[in-house]
Amino acid sequence: MSDFVLEADAVTKSFGALSVARDISFRLEKGARHGLIGPNGAGKTTFINLLTGVLTPDRGVVRLGGADVTRLTPEQRCRRGLARTFQINQLFPSLSALENVLLALTERDGRAWRFLRPLGQHADLIDEAMSLLAGLGLESIAARSVQELAYGQQRLVEIAIALASRPRVLLLDEPAAGVPGAESRLILDAIEALDPDIAVLVIEHDMDFIFRIARRISVLVAGAILVEGTPEEIAADPAVREVYLGETTHAH
Amino acid sequence: MADATRARERATAHVVTAHRWRWVEAAPWLVATGAFFLLPDYMTLGTQIVITVMFALSLDLILGFAGIITLGHAAYFGVGAYACGMLSAHLGWTEPVSALFAATLVAAFVGWLSGLVLMRYHGLTLLMLTLSVAILLQQLANTYSDFTGGFDGLTGIYFDPVFGVFEYDLWSHTHYWYALAWLAVVFVVARRIVYSPFGRSLVGIRENALRMHAVGAPVFRRQVAVYTVSAGIAGLSGALFAQANTFVTLDVLGFTRSGIIMIILILGGTGRLYGAFVGAIVYMVLEDELSKLTPEFWEFGVGLALVLVVLFARNGILGLLDRARSLLAERGR
Amino acid sequence: MLVSIVFDGVAYAMILFIISVGLSVTMGMMGFVNLAHGVFAMAGGYFTVSAMVAVGMPFLLALPGAAVLVGVASLVLERLLYAPLYNARELDQVLLSIGIVLMAAAAFTFAYGPGPVSIDVPDYLSGQIDAGFRTFPTYRVFLIAVGAVLAVALWYGVERTTIGARIRAAVDNRRMAESVGIDVDSLFRFTFALGSGVAALGGGLAVEVLGVSPGFAIQYLVLFLIVVSVGGLGTIKGTLVAALVLGVIDNAGKYLWPEGGAFIIYAVTIAILLYRPHGLFGRSHG
Numbered sequence: 025m026s027d028f029v030l031e032a033d034a035v036t037k038s039f040g041a042l043s044v045a046r047d048i049s050f051r052l053e054k055g056a057r058h059g060l061i062g063p064n065g066a067g068k069t070t071f072i073n074l075l076t077g078v079l080t081p082d083r084g085v086v087r088l089g090g091a092d093v094t095r096l097t098p099e100q101r102c103r104r105g106l107a108r109t110f111q112i113n114q115l116f117p118s119l120s121a122l123e124n125v126l127l128a129l130t131e132r133d134g135r136a137w138r139f140l141r142p143l144g145q146h147a148d149l150i151d152e153a154m155s156l157l158a159g160l161g162l163e164s165i166a167a168r169s170v171q172e173l174a175y176g177q178q179r180l181v182e183i184a185i186a187l188a189s190r191p192r193v194l195l196l197d198e199p200a201a202g203v204p205g206a207e208s209r210l211i212l213d214a215i216e217a218l219d220p221d222i223a224v225l226v227i228e229h230d231m232d233f234i235f236r237i238a239r240r241i242s243v244l245v246a247g248a249i250l251v252e253g254t255p256e257e258i259a260a261d262p263a264v265r266e267v268y269l270g271e272t273t274h275a276h
Numbered sequence: 277m278a279d280a281t282r283a284r285e286r287a288t289a290h291v292v293t294a295h296r297w298r299w300v301e302a303a304p305w306l307v308a309t310g311a312f313f314l315l316p317d318y319m320t321l322g323t324q325i326v327i328t329v330m331f332a333l334s335l336d337l338i339l340g341f342a343g344i345i346t347l348g349h350a351a352y353f354g355v356g357a358y359a360c361g362m363l364s365a366h367l368g369w370t371e372p373v374s375a376l377f378a379a380t381l382v383a384a385f386v387g388w389l390s391g392l393v394l395m396r397y398h399g400l401t402l403l404m405l406t407l408s409v410a411i412l413l414q415q416l417a418n419t420y421s422d423f424t425g426g427f428d429g430l431t432g433i434y435f436d437p438v439f440g441v442f443e444y445d446l447w448s449h450t451h452y453w454y455a456l457a458w459l460a461v462v463f464v465v466a467r468r469i470v471y472s473p474f475g476r477s478l479v480g481i482r483e484n485a486l487r488m489h490a491v492g493a494p495v496f497r498r499q500v501a502v503y504t505v506s507a508g509i510a511g512l513s514g515a516l517f518a519q520a521n522t523f524v525t526l527d528v529l530g531f532t533r534s535g536i537i538m539i540i541l542i543l544g545g546t547g548r549l550y551g552a553f554v555g556a557i558v559y560m561v562l563e564d565e566l567s568k569l570t571p572e573f574w575e576f577g578v579g580l581a582l583v584l585v586v587l588f589a590r591n592g593i594l595g596l597l598d599r600a601r602s603l604l605a606e607r608g609r
Numbered sequence: 610m611l612v613s614i615v616f617d618g619v620a621y622a623m624i625l626f627i628i629s630v631g632l633s634v635t636m637g638m639m640g641f642v643n644l645a646h647g648v649f650a651m652a653g654g655y656f657t658v659s660a661m662v663a664v665g666m667p668f669l670l671a672l673p674g675a676a677v678l679v680g681v682a683s684l685v686l687e688r689l690l691y692a693p694l695y696n697a698r699e700l701d702q703v704l705l706s707i708g709i710v711l712m713a714a715a716a717f718t719f720a721y722g723p724g725p726v727s728i729d730v731p732d733y734l735s736g737q738i739d740a741g742f743r744t745f746p747t748y749r750v751f752l753i754a755v756g757a758v759l760a761v762a763l764w765y766g767v768e769r770t771t772i773g774a775r776i777r778a779a780v781d782n783r784r785m786a787e788s789v790g791i792d793v794d795s796l797f798r799f800t801f802a803l804g805s806g807v808a809a810l811g812g813g814l815a816v817e818v819l820g821v822s823p824g825f826a827i828q829y830l831v832l833f834l835i836v837v838s839v840g841g842l843g844t845i846k847g848t849l850v851a852a853l854v855l856g857v858i859d860n861a862g863k864y865l866w867p868e869g870g871a872f873i874i875y876a877v878t879i880a881i882l883l884y885r886p887h888g889l890f891g892r893s894h895g
Contacts, residue, residue: 102492116483139474142295166287415872579711
């Protein structure tokens with residue numbers, strides 16, 4: 025049994041001649057706060073899709089809690105403790121925030137096959153869902169349908185749904201993308217308040233945001249990991265500056 | 277503290293009380309009972325309406341709740357009708373209740389088997405496959421006329437009195453109550469399913485299948501499950517149809533029947549259970565009255581109603597009532 | 610006998626092709642599930658009859674006349690009913706087009722009566738052509754010729770002209786086409802009118818072979834959809850191949866096994882769609 029809850033080992037994927045993931049090796053330990061950055065088109069979302077099982081790698085292995093999950097579907101991986109949010113909101117638009125979270129809870133709990141007792145009588149699940157929403161400051165809008173919510177609140181519901189799976193590993197795909205400054209503060213707070221045992225991988229464009237959260241950062245360029253290190257190391261790395269920040273190393 | 281508890285109660289009420297019976301839900305059953313005493317001569321039509329409500333209800337489970345589109349739901353209605361009819365005509369199985377159960381199981385089995393294949397497809401491909409499966413069954417029934425009666429229809433269907441007591445009469449009074457009792461049973465079951473965690477997960481699949489995958493839901497198996505239940509209920513309504521008419525023709529499997537049941541459900545309103553009642557009553561009563569006068573105007577009217585519903589009233593008649601009610605509530609404030 | 614089964618099948622297939630091809634391209638471009646396409650063919654049939662009977666127009670003039678009339682008229686329908694639903698759910702599109710079919714059936718019953726209409730095809734198209742080893746019905750030879758000419762003309766138009774290149778781009782990826790400055794909306798209107806007009810031509814040709822009555826659009830709705838989805842959306846070649854395969858198989862089945870042959874075409878359709886969900890020549894979008 026390894027100490028790493030999520031591992032990618034030499035994962036490679038291409039679409040025809042286009043290579044979107046090249047030999048990516050990557051590890052998350054229990055309680056990790058890891059950032060993934062890279063320029064547009066570097067393959068960040070592709071990498072998330074490979075980790076979650078939306079895509080299957082051509083070569084390489086993905087391990088979850090030490091077990092090989094390379095051939096498992098997204099739903100099987102979710103049941104083994106891998107949850108994600110989406111870059112573009114994937115909610116249940118006409119349902120309330122509470123119902124959104126309850127759907128994820130009943131799946132995690134294995135109660136979603138029960139077809140006789142009404143959901144409204146599963147008081148323990150409703151309590152748990154409300155606590156989850158309260159933890160993200162969403163208690164007061166629990167009854168509103170999510171399509172009516174402000175964009176920032178919808179992003180928080182995304183996170184609430186992912187947390188409802190009670191994951192060991194949480195992948196956040198640009199959680200603050202498109203969220204106005206004041207509201208992105210809420211999302212930052214929510215991530216900082218997460219259970220310290222959950223391993224978190226955050227993709228984000230906003231450098232301030234990622235430097236606030238991440239204890240380690242990987243830089244993905246053209247489908248391959250360019251460098252990995254602490255935020256300080258990444259900030260000081262000339263190669264990163266050149267490729268990612270678009271600065272030249274000569275500009276001292 | 278009490279405030280916080282009350283706030284939480286308010287926030288969760290829409291889930292906690294969703295499944296509770298409301299007084300207004302007695303309306304369809306009061307209407308059905310009232311119709312019997314006020315219009316005893318119309319019970320043949322009444323029986324057909326009750327059967328159609330059940331068929332539309334089966335479609336609502338997959339179309340309205342799980343978001344599965346189909347152009348071939350008559351396949352399961354027809355399988356139920358032929359199974360029930362053939363049990364009596366060929367095997368002499370004349371006990372009605374057990375024959376109904378048997379036909380339901382056959383239709384559910386066919387639903388499960390076809391669902392295992394069909395639920396792997398989406399969109400236009402799924403539409404074309406459901407359509408083709410239903411017509412294929414219809415053509416097979418035509419080909420194997422030794423068993424099905426083919427084009428001339430299946431005759432020689434006879435059933436004993438219900439529970440050996442209730443004889444059938446010329447005015448379909450027994451059939452009416454018999455079908456209504458079955459509808460009540462099916463409705464309670466469907467209502468239970470819809471408000472259960474399973475039923476809610478179907479709504480989740482309708483709203484966003486991608487997200488359901490990501491929260492660990494076995495989407496495919498769940499779709500097959502509800503498809504099977506829906507096929508069983510459609511088969512039950514088909515079997516009641518065979519028992520009430522003691523005659524089954526190829527059109528029980530036809531595209532027209534699949535289309536009309538969809539029109540009925542859409543007119544009434546999808547994903548709300550009662551759309552099946554409203555749609556079936558409105559459609560069949562109007563059809564009975566208008567198509568006798570001028571069939572062209574009736575056909576044109578149905579087409580026009582459909583276009584108007586799609587363009588202006590996506591949630592059907594019940595959706596319009598909802599809107600009117602909330603408008604009135606706002607005025608009243 | 611084999612020759613005549615195949616020959617009749619091909620003639621039948623040509624009508625399927627001519628009517629369905631416009632549907633394939635418009636569905637491929639806008640992703641609109643249109644069950645009402647047969648209405649244009651039906652209207653073409655009726656207008657051809659009217660032009661000949663009421664105005665005394667010769668057959669070969671009535672056919673294109675009806676096609677132009679239907680093509681222009683279809684634009685009204687497109688703006689009024691189809692356009693609001695381009696981004697709607699498939700279910701809404703299905704329902705809208707079923708509504709249109711029902712209204713059209715009722716309207717044509719009202720105008721022309723419930724029975725089928727017929728025409729007298731000119732003498733030079735009736736009778737038989739002697740090909741030396743056997744004779745062929747002239748009208749079916751004419752059908753195959755028209756189908757072949759149309760197929761070549763459409764293929765040339767789509768593959769070799771600028772406007773064709775734009776249509777291909779729009780079918781391939783609508784958003785991409787828009788971003789490079791193609792006016793997809795007016796391109797679509799043009800294609801829609803052309804497809805409806807060609808379908809009307811097919812309807813005019815079908816009067817003599819299939820018969821045209823108010824039930825035509827409903828009766829053949831399934832067949833046109835099958836041809837389009839088996840061929841693959843947005844491909845002329847696919848529609849032609851699917852029409853030929855299904856037309857010949859259907860004809861042969863009904864001929865060789867009269868009491869059972871009707872289900873073969875549905876079995877073939879299911880088999881093809883299970884194996885290739887986007888049709889023989891279609892590609893998955895997205």
